[in-house]
Amino acid sequence: MTVIDYESPILPDEFDEATRVLARTTPSIRLELIDGRIRNRVLPDGDHGRIMQWLTRVCVRSCPELWLYPRQGLQVQAYRKGRARPDGSVAPSGAFVGQGEWADPAPVLMAVEVTSYDSDTDSRDRVEKPRAYAETEIPLYLLVDRERCEVTVYSEPDGGRYENAHTVPFGKEITLPDPVGVTLETEQLKNWVR
Template sequence: MAPEEFERVARALTRAVEGVRPECVKGELGIKPAADGGHGRIVQWLIRICLQHRPELWLSTGQGLRVEAYRKGHARPDGTLAASEAFVGAGEWADPAPVLMVLEITSYDTDTDRRDRVEKPRAYAETGIPVYLLIDRDSCEVKVHSHPDGVRYESVLTVPFGKEITLPEPVGITLDTEPLKNWVR
């Protein structure tokens, strides 16, 4: 699907169907379900931690990014960590160059495996985003993908909820993941 066609379809879909967020990864139009309360609480938790440790950065929610080679894809991460002014004037689909980290939190739907565990890590690595943080509510694990080589992330560190994990540079924040246990089904 051409980027212009996707943007037209995405605008129409967003107006017509409440509670969905359209994306186009690997040329496939996808629908991301609206976040539930636990999902929202995890985002709040991470925003607070980022502000405490890196006040010059902001974890934006809802910012769309152009991903994949030649900007053929569009993704809307659950969170995008960048300098606080990085997306001013960027519009709905921003250049990913200033992004230090993207956040995804698994949804309780059938597409989450393909979307959050396979397609998005590859798309974000191809784009060169330094860190991909996946909060996996199904497996109760935190996965930190880092060192993109233009095709995939060379490093993936996985810890169960309850352990500490350090987000590598350029993020450099250590997360105590114990609270995540409270926000899963």
């Protein structure tokens, strides 16, 4: 078996092969390739899943033509040819039909991440992911930050970063701008944190 150096940049083909090998031998590991580096993701807990369920219901009720796809792999960062697996991707229903594990991100209207309680959350969800999604021109990035008990909506990607970031504490209302156009009542999120 090939040893993977997590600090040295690798090519997407090498990453894809490594994930296939790990999927057969260690299915509980989730990997992503951001900024040319492999990142390991902690598997979600029950509260994480409940937040995604809540958000799915809100999106489907408000915009029945859209769907929140859980953990759909996306090809991100054209320059680095990254591979990200957001907790959710809001896109038109049927957007990923016929695509493989790492789909074209063009139909994605919003990427969603819910933080986990691990040491990589700060760099992964608050720094690397917003940059990767902005570079990919995904219109919105929603971060449900359970550690800080706040929700942040990033918008207006300029190819390298999001120009706007609006943050509210759990319990306050926040609007997801177009192209999603949904208002979230975040009071319930207080129930799903440690």
